[in-house]
Amino acid sequence: MKNKKVAIVHDWLCVNGGAEIVLKYLLEMFPQADLYTMIDTLSHEKREWIGQHKVYTSCLQKSTWVREHYTYFIPFMPYLVEQFDLEAYDVIISSSHAVAKGVIVHPHQTHISYIYSPMRYAWDLMYEHERAGIFGKGIVKFVMKRWLHKMRIWDVISAQRVDIMLATSHFIQKRIKKCWGRESFVVHPPVEFDACIFEAHKETYYVTLSRLVHYKRVDLIVEAFNQMPEKKLIVIGEGTSFDALRKIAKENIIFTGYLPKNEAMACMSKAKAFVFMAKEDFGIAPLEASACGTPVIAYGQGGACETVINGKTGLYVEEQSSESLIHAIGVFETQSIDPMECVRHARTFSVENFKKKFLHYLEKKDV
Secondary structure, X not given: XXXXXXXXEEOOEOOOOHHHHHHHHHHHHOOOOEEEEOOEOOOHHHOHHHOOOOEEEOHHHHOXXXXXXXXXXXXXXXXXXXXXXXXXXXXXXXEEOOOHHHOOOOOOOEEEEEXXXXXXXXXXXXXXXXXXXXXXXXXXXXXXXXXXXXXXXXXXXXXXXXXXXXXXOHHHHHHHHHHHOOOOEEOOOOOOHHHOOOOOOOOOOEEEEOOOOHHHOHHHHHHHHHOOOOOOEEEEOOOOOHHHHHHHOOOOEEEEEOOOHHHHHHHXXXXXXXXXXXXXXXXXXXXXXXXXXOOEEEEOOOOHHHHOOEXXXXXXXXXXXXXXXXXXXXXXXXXXXXXXXXXXHHHHHOXXXXXXXXXXXXXXXXX
8 A cells, every 4th residue: 555546535524523533544544645525614723633635625615605505515516526536546535424435436446435324314314304394395395305316316326436335333334235235344433532531430410422413313312301300411512403402401401512522521521421312323422431431321223232232331212202211311320330341342442443444444455
């Protein structure tokens, strides 16, 4: 790989989430790589991890208004990602939950794609979005669903352009097979343990950390704690649902908004438990909690089944409802979870293991 030219393609650079943690270590593994993305709006203080890598963007970057409303332009992104001319590179690495995997490559190039998920809103989450009213009504709803139909077709076609496909979890591996008919290998994302603060002695509050958007189901957590006014909940994060959630929350629920990593982990480390109700593709936050020695109460579907050991590092919530969460918290408070057991489990998802497994599959292609 030393003499190979590498391009890394990432969907968009707008927030520092789990996908950006993966991207950070991909850039670290390939220090000479160039980075391609649809939109780059990361502020100076949030992009230090990109270092000296050259960043190339699509034409969407030219307009300030478009950059601020980039989600409106997702329908154009399949076309735009195909406009990146990557002929000068030997290896293409795509970091994709939307369109990055759809870049066009040449026969002499190797394309390895790290998949967070097939487009959630175009496949099985489409019905949940429809029930939530996200697609609107009438002609708007019809146009949205017609666009998603076309997006699914492109999604399947573009998935065939990848030489090696890596999935974030066994849950996503199954989704890849179901949606695209492709085989893939599981390489779990890395957890940054350096930022995690271990604390064996816990306080009485519960905590959740998440982007505050609909599918994260923080609303269910707020509803549950509204019915348990004697229990304190701290909600860390920002997002489109922030104001709506704060409006319905009672006095026992505190919203911090965005917190720097060290402050968020300090809060996480002292919590009685971390609460997680999303049907997540993988979910790094529960593992960060485990690395802090904090048990996790999680909805027992999706990636949580791979990051939480029921009865050992936390507890599963049987149904995605506030009532089921209240019941699970009641059961949790009768049990004892060993903080060191949480840490030992989290350590199996280290940065070193991620790099080792990623390079193993890349080398299998004789790059």
